[in-house]
């Protein structure tokens with residue numbers, strides 16, 4: 001072990017970290033922690049980030065690492081993270097309930113959370129740092145253990161004590177729900193899209209009636225007694241549920257409501273608020289009418305299902321990584337009703353694909369009265385791509401070209417309306433102007449949806465084409481990445497009124 005490491009341990013032992021300097025060791029001073037007989041500090045050595053530890057006792061002995069002259073340097077392993085969780089409470093995720101705004105900050109790389117913490121610190125909003133869907137795990141080759149480890153170590157590195165969450169996002173299967181809950185995830189986003197019938201919109205009136213007649217009589221009777229031709233006052237809005245609307249909504253959502261109830265009863269009900277339960281009906285072709293939102297919400301209430309948030313499918317388009325597409329006046333009208341319904345039933349409105357929806361953020365902050373859940377992920381990956389464009393033109397050009405060559409394959413995973421013909425040809429763009437691609441919608445979506453293909457790409461010898469070079473660059477440029485996130489996610493917060 002180097003003399004610099006020995007000097008580091010010495011400085012930690014004698015409380016002289018402020019005066020410690022070494023050419024190949026970076027210290028993260030905000031991480032400094034003392035407790036249970038241990039002094040602990042996050043550092044970066046040539047081998048990567050490490051926990052520098054001195055002291056004695058169970059906490060010290062539980063940390064696994066390389067001994068260095070009276071201390072040790074511990075790698076950021078899953079096992080060491082679990083030890084950190086046992087002794088340092090603020091490194092564990094928590095649930096937040098419905099009274100404070102929360103922001104999903106999906107980090108597909110395991111590198112974004114320090115910048116996210118620096119962005120939200122001091123704002124009236126709490127970060128869900130460990131947020132990934134199974135789709136993202138499959139595309140990046142990561143596990144939920146990796147996702148949670150990265151977030152917990154980041155909270156330690158930044159000395160962030162305000163609390164953060166961990167969201168098992170867009171979960172559809174029992175085994176995935178059990179996986180996330182077993183690991184201690186504190187938010188569960190139930191994706192109900194497979195139980196939502198999107199075919200109704202294409203049926204004739206006669207076909208709809210026929211289909212409705214096939215619904216069990218007791219089910220039809222229950223819905224009709226509760227909602228048929230009823231007018232309900234919600235906030236300053238009155239919703240009237242016509243027979244056509246009711247028949248349509250029963251056919252579209254009844255099965256999904258049963259699914260929501262079944263998952264709540266099996267996994268959430270007994271947890272006494274330890275897990276925030278989000279209902280996602282956004283990733284579906286059918287926009288959620290305010291009347292349908294009310295029916296779903298009231299059914300959940302009647303069945304004793306308590307939720308943290310609901311993500312409806314809004315009118316218009318919330319596509320990945322770009323601003324809102326649609327009639328903003330219509331969106332505002334319906335948003336006001338959706339927000340009133342959420343407030344009426346005591347949960348938060350959740351905005352999925354929340355990345356970069358700058359034109360509607362002020363409306364969201366206004367109508368939710370600042371109590372919302374906003375979900376982002378792709379934009380955080382794109383800020384990393386921006387770092388590549390700024391600092392390694394060759395790598396960016398190779399990634400950009402690979403994305404172009406594999407774009408069609410990626411459209412299987414995400415709905416986008418990208419027009420590749422509008423993306424400036426690479427050979428027409430100077431190195432200095434490469435970062436501008438991250439300001440153009442079509443290029444943003446090109447790089448957004450191909451993230452998994454880029455990170456997992458391998459050559460004929462099975463070697464990673466981009467990943468090693470990419471992660472090495474992001475480690476070297478960690479401050480540039482954090483600054484980019486502070487700027488870009490900070491713009492999200494500012495427009496949301498946070």
Ligand SMILES: O=C(O)[C@@H](O)[C@H](O)[C@H](O)C(=O)CO
Nearest residue numbers: 133135352353354375376377
């Ligand atoms: O890519 C994913 O699967 C997730 O990030 C998903 O898109 C997420 O729920 C979201 O809406 C992020 O904006």
